[in-house]
Structures are given as structure tokens and as C-alpha cells.
Amino acid sequence: xxxxxxxxxxxxxxxxxxxxxxxxxxxxxxxxxxxxxxxxxxxxxxxxxxxxxxxxxxxxxxxxxxxxxxxxxxxxxxxxxxxxxxxxxxxxxxxxxxxxxxxxxxxxxxxxxxxxxxxxxxxxxxxxxxxxxxxxxxxxxxxxxxxxxxxxxxxxxxxxxxxxxxxxxxxxxxxxxxxxxxxxxxxxxxxxxxxxxxxxxxxxxxxxxxxxxxxxxxxxxxxxxxxxxxxxxxxxxxxxxxxxxxxxxxxxxxxxxxxxxxxxxxxxxxxxxxxxxxxxxxxxxxxxxxxxxxxxxxxxxxxxxxxxxxxxxxxxxxxxxxxxxxxxxxxxxxxxxxxxxxxxxxxxxxxxxxxxxxxxxxxxxxxxxxxxxxxxxxxxxxxxxxxxxxxxxxxxxxxxxxxxxxxxxxxxxxxxxxxxxxxxxxxxxxxxxxxxxxxxxxxxxxxxxxxxxxxxxxxxxxxxxxxxxxxxxxxxxxxxxxxxxxxxxxxxxxxxxxxxxxxxxxxxxxxxxxxxxxxxxxxxxxxxxxxxxxxx
Numbered sequence: 001x002x003x004x005x006x007x008x009x010x011x012x013x014x015x016x017x018x019x020x021x022x023x024x025x026x027x028x029x030x031x032x033x034x035x036x037x038x039x040x041x042x043x044x045x046x047x048x049x050x051x052x053x054x055x056x057x058x059x060x061x062x063x064x065x066x067x068x069x070x071x072x073x074x075x076x077x078x079x080x081x082x083x084x085x086x087x088x089x090x091x092x093x094x095x096x097x098x099x100x101x102x103x104x105x106x107x108x109x110x111x112x113x114x115x116x117x118x119x120x121x122x123x124x125x126x127x128x129x130x131x132x133x134x135x136x137x138x139x140x141x142x143x144x145x146x147x148x149x150x151x152x153x154x155x156x157x158x159x160x161x162x163x164x165x166x167x168x169x170x171x172x173x174x175x176x177x178x179x180x181x182x183x184x185x186x187x188x189x190x191x192x193x194x195x196x197x198x199x200x201x202x203x204x205x206x207x208x209x210x211x212x213x214x215x216x217x218x219x220x221x222x223x224x225x226x227x228x229x230x231x232x233x234x235x236x237x238x239x240x241x242x243x244x245x246x247x248x249x250x251x252x253x254x255x256x257x258x259x260x261x262x263x264x265x266x267x268x269x270x271x272x273x274x275x276x277x278x279x280x281x282x283x284x285x286x287x288x289x290x291x292x293x294x295x296x297x298x299x300x301x302x303x304x305x306x307x308x309x310x311x312x313x314x315x316x317x318x319x320x321x322x323x324x325x326x327x328x329x330x331x332x333x334x335x336x337x338x339x340x341x342x343x344x345x346x347x348x349x350x351x352x353x354x355x356x357x358x359x360x361x362x363x364x365x366x367x368x369x370x371x372x373x374x375x376x377x378x379x380x381x382x383x384x385x386x387x388x389x390x391x392x393x394x395x396x397x398x399x400x401x402x403x404x405x406x407x408x409x410x411x412x413x414x415x416x417x418x419x420x421x422x423x424x425x426x427x428x429x430x431x432x433x434x435x436x437x438x439x440x441x442x443x444x445x446x447x448x449x450x451x452x453x454x455x456x457x458x459x460x461x462x463x464x465x466x467x468x469x470x471x472x473x474x475x476x477x478x479x480x481x482x483x484x485x486x487x488x489x490x491x492x493x494x495x496x497x498x499x500x501x502x503x504x505x506x507x508x509x510x511x512x513x514x515x516x517x518x519x520x521x522x523x524x525x526x527x528x529x530x531x532x533x534x535x536x
Contacts, residue, residue, distance in 0.1 A: 004093060005195065005259040005284055006316060007456035008045040009358045009446060014324050015052045015074055016060065017399045018362060020411035027399070027410070029075040033083040036090055038428070042365060043446030046093035048197050050324060052080070053099075056106050058166045059381060060397075062097075062199065063104035067184040077191075084192045093194040095261070100181045101203040102167040110168050114154050126160035126171045127152075128210055138210040140236040141228045143265075145385040148236060162203055162236065164381055172204045172245060182252050189256045198249075201262030201286070202273065205242050207235035216268075225389050229267065238266060238273065246282040253284075261318050261357070264288035271304060275312025285357055287318035292326045296333045298470035298487060302462050305354060309460070320359040321351055328361070328396050331370050338489035338520035341367055345441040345507055346485065349523035352449045353483045355460040355474065360442075362400055366426045367438035370395035377418060403429040444505040448525070454481045466536040469494055469518065473532055480528035484509070486518035493517050498530035 019031030029052060039047060051061035052074040061071070070077055087094050103110060112121045128137040128149070136149035136158050142165075149158040150165040160169045170177050185196065213231040224230055246262075253260055262283045264270050270288035277286045290304050308317050321329040330344050337343025344367030351358055373394055378384050383392015398417045402409030404427050408419040431437035449455045458475025465471040468488035474481045482499045486492050486508075494516050501511040503526070508519030516524060 002257060003284075004045070005261075005357060007357055008093070009043070009352070009360065009449065010046040010048050010095065010261075010318070011039055011042070011044040011360045011362065012048045012050065012323060013039075013362055014050045014397055016416060017397055017410070019400065019402075020413070020415070023411060023413040024073070025411050025413040025415045026073050028073070029070065029079040029083050033079070033086050036083075036086050036092065040090040040092055041443075043443055043450060044092070044360065046095060046194065047087060048359070049094065049096045051097045051099055056104055056166070058104070059164055060379070062099050063102075063106075063164065063167050064099050065104040065106040065108075067098075067100075067103075068187045081191060088192070094192075095195040095197055095259070096188060096193050097199055098185065098188075098196045099199040100170070100184070101172075101200045102161065102163060102169045105166045105168055114152050114159070117155055117157075123171055123174055124177050125168045126206055127155060127157045128160070129157055138235070139212045139231070140210075141213075141231060143226075143228050144382050145226065145228075160206060160236075162200070169203070169206070173208060173241070178245060178248060182248065185249070185252050189252070189258055193258070195253065195259040195261075195284075198260055198262045198283070200237075200265050201246075201277065201283070202242060202264055202266055203237045204245055205239035206237070207239060209235075211235045225386055232268060233266070238268075243276065243282065246277060250282055250284075259284040261285040261287060261359075271307045272311050274308060274317055275315045278312060278315035278317070280314055285316050285318045287320055287359065289326070291319055291321055292323065292329075294332055296336045296487060298465060298468065298485075301350075301354075301470055302472075305356075305460060306462060309355070317356040318359055319351060319354045319356050320361065321347055322361040322364050322396065323359070324361065324397055325393055326396065328364065328368060328370050330364070330367050336487060336489065336521075340369070341438055342489075342507075342521040343367075344438045346487075346521040346523050348438075348442050348445045349505060349507060349525075350470075350485055352445050353455055353474065353481075353523075353525070355458070361396075363426075365439055365442035366401065366428065366431060368401070368426050369422060371398040371418065371420050371423055373418070379417065398423060401427040403427050441505060441507075448504045452479065452481065454479050463532070463534040465494060465534055467492060471534050473528060475528075482524075482526040482528055482532055484516060484518065484522075484524040484526065484534075486520065486522040489520045491517070491519050491522075495535040496526065496532070497534075498528060498532040499526035500529050502526050 016027050018027045019035050020027050021030040053064045054066035054069045054071045055061045084094050113125045140148040142148045161167050216232045260283050274286040378394050380392040380394045399410035399415050399419050408424050431439035454475030461473045463471040470485045495514045496516045502509045502524040506524045508522040509524035
């Protein structure tokens with residue numbers, strides 16, 4: 001029980017888009033509670049709730065103005081308590097987002113901090129004088145575009161914001177800020193949550209000397225859509241002081257038997273940093289954006305998994321293919337699929353066979369795709385700032401589709417983002433109980449993982465395999481599994497020794513003598529019965 005999180009499958013719920021209970025077009029906590037039986041029946045272990053705290057919603061709740069209350073658009077603290085109780089009754093753990101690296105500029109602490117250079121909270125945020133020419137103290141950039149510094153006429157100083165100017169960064173070099181942040185964790189732990197997803201976990205500390213970031217050592221042949229990616233972020237994040245802070249967080253988690261997963265928002269050395277952040281005494285798990293991009297090859301997946309466990313043998317990863325910040329993988333990897341459904345089902349088999357914990361993004365179990373939105377339909381500040389490319393995050397955040405009705409069963413009112421026909425076509429009611437549907441394959445795959453100690457906790461040993469084939473063994477001895485995937489839309493075959501025919505939720509695969517035939521986007525789970533050998 002102490003390590004319930006290890007190998008668990010977490011389902012990310014985006015509260016605005018999951019289920020609306022009152023017809024205002026925005027999802028809420030009562031709506032989530034009503035749909036918990038669906039999630040329990042899907043076979044996941046835990047739900048992760050994206051932010052539902054009081055907020056001006058400049059960044060859809062990732063700009064918090066009160067860390068210990070529910071925004072009225074989502075309900076009340078009583079609604080939250082009822083949701084947690086219902087989840088626990090169904091055997092589901094609950095983790096919640098904590099956006100502690102920055103607050104909203106509407107937070108009372110920031111109002112107090114910007115009022116004067118002296119006072120109890122004067123240095124609770126990151127303030128700096130301008131250079132002699134009036135420019136910001138460093139060349140640091142905001143993820144959402146432009147400088148990471150905004151001038152404040154009250155203090156005659158710049159304040160740091162790694163995201164929107166309405167999201168000022170806390171100063172974690174101040175121990176009082178750390179103590180306050182730990183108190184917010186205790187508030188929710190005392191209400192029964194089982195842990196946290198820590199947003200932007202590598203952004204807590206900054207270089208106190210405000211040194212300029214160098215250019216990215218990976219030379220660019222042309223400017224990126226977002227210039228943020230053109231810097232090597234040595235000084236605005238990823239600071240060594242972060243490690244001791246994570247140890248303080250772990251101390252609180254251990255008091256409650258709770259767990260945390262950190263979001264590694266980093267394109268340089270992310271796998272190594274995941275290992276550092278999940279070393280003994282720090283966070284239990286970490287996930288990065290490594291598998292949230294366009295790479296879809298045997299060499300890529302092997303390098304990430306082998307790289308993590310080689311560099312962090314005592315650490316633990318969480319793997320995901322999609323989340324609320326990136327385009328859905330059904331679209332990103334479409335060219336690798338014989339059909340959207342074939343790719344979606346293979347992705348489930350692939351992800352749920354990886355060593356580590358797993359996170360599913362709401363709707364991926366339907367093979368859901370991104371919604372094509374017009375500029376006037378956007379709400380995401382990132383999407384608006386960088387229109388038309390990149391497209392921003394609204395396309396993946398559109399409402400969950402429960403049935404084929406006009407609003408997909410999400411609301412009786414006008415949804416905050418539109419439910420369009422391509423998304424309505426992939427709905428729960430239309431796939432429920434239908435043999436061969438993406439939804440039923442997810443259920444079968446989740447049940448298979450739950451019943452397999454090899455998939456939940458067995459170590460991974462990769463095989464050299466030809467072409468588009470990814471092959472690895474999970475576990476040793478009785479119950480060990482050989483997992484083989486054809487990551488292409490064309491059929492192929494390999495020779496196999498030491499394994500029985502494919503079983504369980506295998507896809508488009510059969511063993512004929514020593515030859516394992518793999519159809520397009522095949523997935524094969526073969527019980528190990530001897531020394532496994534693989535050949536072309």
C-alpha cells in the first residue's frame with residue numbers, strides 16, 4: 001500500500017471539459033463525481049484533477065488566486081470532499097495539480113509584494129532592478145512569448161514570470177515561501193487526497209545573479225515558432241537548489257503516505273533530470289515531454305526507457321503519450337497508422353506495456369483527435385499569441401464526448417469550447433460494448449496489465465529487432481512476457497524462439513512455427529517459455 005503509485009495507471013481529468021452538471025457549459029466537480037463509475041470501470045487506478053482552484057482563468061486555472069478553495073465555476077469544497085469520498089469508495093486514488101512555482105497576479109500575496117520594497121512579503125516574488133539602460137535584468141524569455149520580465153511602476157522594478165505576465169513567479173530562495181507552499185499541500189492532504197501532480201517542477205528556483213541564458217547548443221538553422229526554444233535554460237530554471245526543496249516536499253508526502261509526480265518541462269537532458277528528481281528521498285515519480293512529440297520509432301522508445309533506468313536505477317518514471325498541453329497522439333502519429341483506430345489501439349498496448357507508471361489523457365481511450373478551431377474560438381493565451389503555428393492547446397482540451405448528441409452529452413448549454421462532428425463521432429456510447437472498438441481495447445489492455453506482475457513491476461530487457469519492430473521482455477521466470485510491436489502501417493514478420501503464441505489483447509499477430517506474423521500496427525504479448533531469441 002505504501003507504494004500504491006508504482007506501476008499504477010493514472011487518468012488525467014480536465015475539469016472544465018469532463019462533465020458539466022449545471023448547464024453553464026463548463027465542467028465541474030459534481031459532473032466528475034457522476035462519471036467516476038465510468039473511470040473505475042475503465043480499469044485505471046487513480047485520477048489526476050487539473051486545477052480547480054480559485055482563479056481569474058487567464059491560463060485556465062494555472063493562475064491561482066487562492067490555493068485553498070474551489071473556484072465557483074467548478075463548485076465548492078463540499079463538492080470536492082464528496083468527489084474524493086466517491087472515488088475512494090470505488091477504489092480510485094485521487095491526485096490534484098499543484099501550481100506552486102507561480103501564482104496569479106490577483107493573489108493577495110502579490111498585491112502585498114508589489115506595494116513596496118519593504119514589508120512581510122516584499123521578497124515573496126522575484127523582483128530585480130533594471131540594467132543601466134532600462135532593459136530587463138536578464139535575457140530570460142517567457143514560455144508564452146516575449147521577455148520573462150514585466151516592469152512594475154509601484155516598485156520601480158521588474159518581476160519574473162516564466163509564463164504569462166499575470167503569473168508572477170514565487171521566490172523559493174525565501175524559506176517562508178517554502179513553508180507556505182508546504183502548508184497548502186497539507187491542506188489538501190488533510191482533505192483526503194492521495195498526492196499531487198506538481199506543475200513545472202523544475203521551475204521553482206532561479207539564478208539569484210540573473211545571469212543570461214546562452215543560446216541553445218543545438219544550432220538552429222532558422223528561428224523557431226517560439227523563440228523560447230532557442231535558449232539553453234541554465235539560469236531561469238533547472239537550478240540545483242531545487243533538489244533540496246523536493247526533499248522537503250517528500251518529507252510531507254511521507255507523513256501522509258502520499259505520492260507526487262513532477263512535470264518535467266524541459267527539452268534538454270529531461271531523462272537525466274527525471275532520474276535526479278526521483279532519486280531516493282525526492283519525488284516518487286516524474287514525467288517529461290519526451291514521449292509527447294512526433295518521434296515514433298523503435299530506437300526512440302528504447303532509448304528513453306533504457307536511458308532512464310540506466311541513469312536512475314533507483315528512480316521511477318511516469319510515461320504518457322498525450323496530455324492537456326500537446327496535440328493528441330492519434331493525430332501526431334497518424335502517418336504511422338494503417339487507420340486511426342489501428343494506431344489508437346496499438347498506442348494503448350504500447351504505452352501500457354512500458355516499465356513505469358502510466359498516465360492516460362481523457363478521451364484517448366476513444367481514439368479522440370484534436371479539434372480544428374478557428375481563431376475566434378480560441379481561449380488559450382499560448383494559442384492566441386502564436387497563431388497560426390503552433391496551434392496552441394485548445395484543440396486537445398475540447399469537451400469529453402459521452403454520446404453522439406449535439407453537445408456530446410457534456411452539457412445541456414453552450415460548451416466553453418465547441419464539440420464538433422469529428423470528435424462527436426468518437427464517443428463513449430458508440431463504443432461501449434462494441435467488440436473491436438478503441439474503448440473496449442483500452443479496457444482489455446488495462447485489465448491485462450492489472451493481472452500481469454510482469455507488466456506492472458517486471459524489469460525490461462530490449463532485443464535488437466529489424467526495421468519497424470520494437471521488442472522487449474518484461475520480467476523473468478514464470479509470468480514473463482515478450483512484447484513485440486510493429487510500429488508501421490505495413491505488415492512484417494520476425495522469427496521468435498522461447499515464446500508461446502500471442503495472448504490477451506494482442507493485435508493482428510499470430511505465430512506460425514518460429515515466424516511471428518505482424519500485421520499493420522500489430523501488438524503481440526507472448527508468454528516466455530524459454531530463452532527468448534529474436535531474428536529477422
